[in-house]
Amino acid sequence: MWNKGAQALGSLHVNLKGALRELESKQHGTGSGGSGVDGLRSAASHHSAYQSWQRRLDLVSRECDELKDKLKKSGDAFYKTDAEISEAFHQQKTTPSKEPGTGRTAQGRGES
Numbered sequence: 686m687w688n689k690g691a692q693a694l695g696s697l698h699v700n701l702k703g704a705l706r707e708l709e710s711k712q713h714g715t716g717s718g719g720s721g722v723d724g725l726r727s728a729a730s731h732h733s734a735y736q737s738w739q740r741r742l743d744l745v746s747r748e749c750d751e752l753k754d755k756l757k758k759s760g761d762a763f764y765k766t767d768a769e770i771s772e773a774f775h776q777q778k779t780t781p782s783k784e785p786g787t788g789r790t791a792q793g794r795g796e797s
Contacts, residue, residue, distance in 0.1 A: 687760025694753035701746035708738060748779040 712735050755773050 687756045691753045691756035691760060694749045694756065698746055698749040698753060701742055701749065705739065705742050705746065708735065708742065744779060744781065748777075751777065751779050 712732075755770075758773070759770050
């Protein structure tokens with residue numbers, strides 16, 4: 686069960702990295718009449734949306750990678766007790782947090 690979950694997260698991580706690469710490639714045409722901005726009123730709006738999705742996809746990708754490792758270790762009996770497994774998941778680094786004074790969610794900045 687743990688290893689299947691880790692494999693699924695690994696696949697999702699790879700797919701998200703591909704989505705980020707595609708999003709970035711579409712961004713290169715902005716401001717020059719490229720197809721990436723068709724229907725938008727301004728390049729600034731497009732760039733803002735691009736940055737928002739880039740942050741979100743990056744966070745989810747890093748979170749999948751972090752959780753994949755924890756699930757794999759749990760499945761491999763690296764963590765010997767339920768308490769150790771619980772502690773590993775409580776130490777999650779890549780979770781959204783509130784930006785001070787804005788009420789908006791900031792993107793976690795964990796290592797990947």
